[in-house]
Amino acid sequence: MEKANLDWTNLEFSYIKTDYHLEYYFKDGKWSEAQIKKSDKIELHMAATALHYGQQCFEGLKAFERADGKISIFRVNENAKRMKRSAKKIKMEPFPEDKFIEAVFKVVQLNRRFIPPYGSGASLYVRPLLLGTSGIVGVKPSYEYLFLIFVTPVGPYFKGGLKPIRLLVEEEIDRAAPLGVGDVKVGGNYAAGMRATIKAKSLGYNEVLYLDAKHKKYIDESGPANFFGITKDNKYVTPASSSILPSITNKSLRVIAEKELGMTVEQRPVDVQEIFDFEEAGCCGTAAVITPVKSITYRDREVVYLKDEDVGPTCKKLYDTLTGIQLGTVEDKYSWNFEVPMD
Numbered sequence: 001m002e003k004a005n006l007d008w009t010n011l012e013f014s015y016i017k018t019d020y021h022l023e024y025y026f027k028d029g030k031w032s033e034a035q036i037k038k039s040d041k042i043e044l045h046m047a048a049t050a051l052h053y054g055q056q057c058f059e060g061l062k063a064f065e066r067a068d069g070k071i072s073i074f075r076v077n078e079n080a081k082r083m084k085r086s087a088k089k090i091k092m093e094p095f096p097e098d099k100f101i102e103a104v105f106k107v108v109q110l111n112r113r114f115i116p117p118y119g120s121g122a123s124l125y126v127r128p129l130l131l132g133t134s135g136i137v138g139v140k141p142s143y144e145y146l147f148l149i150f151v152t153p154v155g156p157y158f159k160g161g162l163k164p165i166r167l168l169v170e171e172e173i174d175r176a177a178p179l180g181v182g183d184v185k186v187g188g189n190y191a192a193g194m195r196a197t198i199k200a201k202s203l204g205y206n207e208v209l210y211l212d213a214k215h216k217k218y219i220d221e222s223g224p225a226n227f228f229g230i231t232k233d234n235k236y237v238t239p240a241s242s243s244i245l246p247s248i249t250n251k252s253l254r255v256i257a258e259k260e261l262g263m264t265v266e267q268r269p270v271d272v273q274e275i276f277d278f279e280e281a282g283c284c285g286t287a288a289v290i291t292p293v294k295s296i297t298y299r300d301r302e303v304v305y306l307k308d309e310d311v312g313p314t315c316k317k318l319y320d321t322l323t324g325i326q327l328g329t330v331e332d333k334y335s336w337n338f339e340v341p342m343d
């Protein structure tokens, strides 16, 4: 099949309409089969719990065209599991994990002409979304749900790929509370963070770095991505916290750091003062991949990790190994790639 006529090497991280999306409905205690839809509009009850009380959760993952021409999805089983956990936490009907994997395969197959070619640096972003759809005005869980899944071809989240970003430590705004829902992928966390990101951008930074809401002492994460630091004695250090989203990219990088690069990995509370001793730092996530951190500003001090270079040596090795596995140029020892059958 011929590829869509897109400028693959200059794609941004934004929505482009593709051919189809899938919808599954939960009604009378069971999930429907997939409905294939062409329109990118959905019909929703105006009193749906998703709209009023934030009963929604989502996922984000990527499909890649590999060096051998095959199409694979990175760790889709992990996203299936996480979405189930997100749904349960906010009292929604979870979408079954096996059906989730099938849905991802199916939506990628249907939109194969939008999979960016190997070497373009772009990928096909897959966005599953679960919505409470019952029209109830009282505050209680919906009894009907819509699971939908669409794709859109994307370039890097932070423009320019391996382009370092400047972070501002945020002390006046919290994204999530320690016993709240910061550890699940729900839209409300993003709404809560927008005012912080907009403020940081207006001051010339690219993103914020949140501190834990209780002590304002430990690093949580950046807006849409987890955070890690590389110490001078070559440790990969990343925060443990009840209010950050357990990133699958970060989980993969911890394995790569330890097993492939021979580093010591520490996942523990990270005091914000430690930023001044790191050798390198990075943000990581499906969308961000690894985005090198140029500098972090905390109160009136700025620590600069990158001067003329765009990426430090350890972040570069982590990036090359992760993207190499995804693109099939580095051996997939851990069976992270799920091949999508394509005929």
Ligand SMILES: *Cc1c(COP(=O)(O)O)cnc(C)c1O
Residues within 6 Å of the ligand: 060, 185, 221, 223, 224, 225, 226, 245, 246, 247, 248, 249, 250, 284, 285, 286, 287
């Ligand atoms: C999705 C997300 C991440 C990244 O998780 P991945 O599984 O690596 O894509 C990090 N932080 C937040 C808040 C997120 O929503």
